[in-house]
Amino acid sequence: MAVSAALPRVSVPARAAHRFVEVDGVEVFYRESLPERPDAPVLLLLHGFPSASHQFRRLIDSLGRHYRLIAPDYPGFGHTRVPDGFTYSFEHLADIVQGFTERLGLTRYAMYLFDFGAPVGFRLALRHPERVTGLVVQNGNAYAEGLSDAARDFTALTPDDPDAESTILGLFTLAATRAQYEGGTADPALIAPEGWLLDQHFLDQPGRKQAQLALAYDYKNNIAAYPDWQAWLREHRPPTLVTWGTGDPFFTEAGARAYLRDVPEAELHLFPTGHFALEDHLPDIAPLVAGFLDRLRA
Template sequence: MNRFPSIHYGRIDVDGVEVHYRESVPERPDAPVLLLLHGFPSASHQFRRLIDALGADYRLIAPDYPGFGETVAPEDFTYTFDRLADIVEGFTDRLGLHRFAMYLFDFGAPVGLRLAERRPDRVTGLIVQNGNAYLEGMSEAARDFTALSPEQPGAEDTVRGLLALEGTRFQYETGTPDPGLIAPESWTLDQHYLDLPGRKEAQVALAFDYKSNVERYADWQAWLRKYAPPTLIVWGTGDPFFTEAGARAYLRDLPEAELRLFDAGHFALETHLAEIAPLIAEFLDRDR
């Protein structure tokens, strides 16, 4: 019989932000810790099946960033990637997380790599899933989108077009050979949160700030070379934003990393959980 973990849902105040999170309660108190950093436009709920699959053996912790999911931020919160990293860093401090691996997906890569720069002694390893840190990993569409600036005519309308239901569903289904494997509540739940008051404005601000991530790629690559954390790279090759070249680029700086490619889209866990979860378990067991 399969073992299913107990899941705890909590809230922690971090600098005036009410951070919502979910975490598994493993059977062993000394189980390895994996901080799950979600992508756009999702939240911690994107990891619910992974937590069910592995949470009995590992402590999996997934916060919602400000502007996402159930987290509540003050009206005057400044939505930049630096501020998201500030809140996640404060969140790990409040939970007393001193040693953990990180799962970097999409927005989770720039958030997590900022945290890694600040607290390299805490990072035991990285699992990278369609989380880009290399120029060659950006598709033409991604380059055009991240180059947008608020002063450009029509730029905000372009961003807001991706925040509609059609844009959210596009992110899940594009590049996926069998969209029938993706539960429709995945994109409809994301859309529910996107449609809450103030959320689209938060996402517009983050979209315009994304170029700050690209500017730091060289620094993050240098960090990877310096600290050489154990790394597992799992990547959906049909991703319309972050290409296979971005997955392979990590091997320049982390030649010992394990690379696994899947015929999947951006949200590879939606369709390939059965293949990816055992790889994560093996990685965390080595990390132990």
């Protein structure tokens, strides 16, 4: 009788579904894990610029067997399709994401706030605090001291500035997109090129640069809302996990530490990397997220 060799141990990725759902005329693309338990904790993954839900694909693979991870593409990003005349603002993005959660029947969920995910997610939190079980914040800024000088200069641009449009459009090039992934990392060789190449593919689609231009001009309204977000944190004191790439050229380490002022019980972890910390620090961050979700369930 033949004796088979012992099979090596492997980590089996989660199964994930990829779907569209209609919200106010917008065809919202999303990906979600299919966990083994129907009552698995829900984590709403809110992506940043210039990315989309694909930035969370490896996190979904890693954690999706035990938790329900749901990642939509905002209007103007990824695979989501919008009707003609859609108005781009962070308030409108939050409207669509809120409608998305309601179409999926999500009544209780934690949120992963990354970059643009912070202004979208905090708007959801202010509207429906009873739905939010906790926050995972990764380079998602909510404090003035977390803005670098470059971020302050960029967000101060207005349509009246003669060089504003050319300055903003310069951020939508392949070189700039790649720099957002590799900038601040300890070892750029750990950053797979698929992320920034796919982001650029979507940025180059018809109408996308104008959508991003409108959001760039609107970003100052997020900064104006920081006091409201901070007041919400102080009032509700949600369970909070902060993970942060300290080499982020836009959102500095001070912004990560500032969360402790309003949520002193928050857990803070800093990593020697850039803006897209999941790209090279997934093995460090994924277990932290899993432990956090387990504590929410306990």
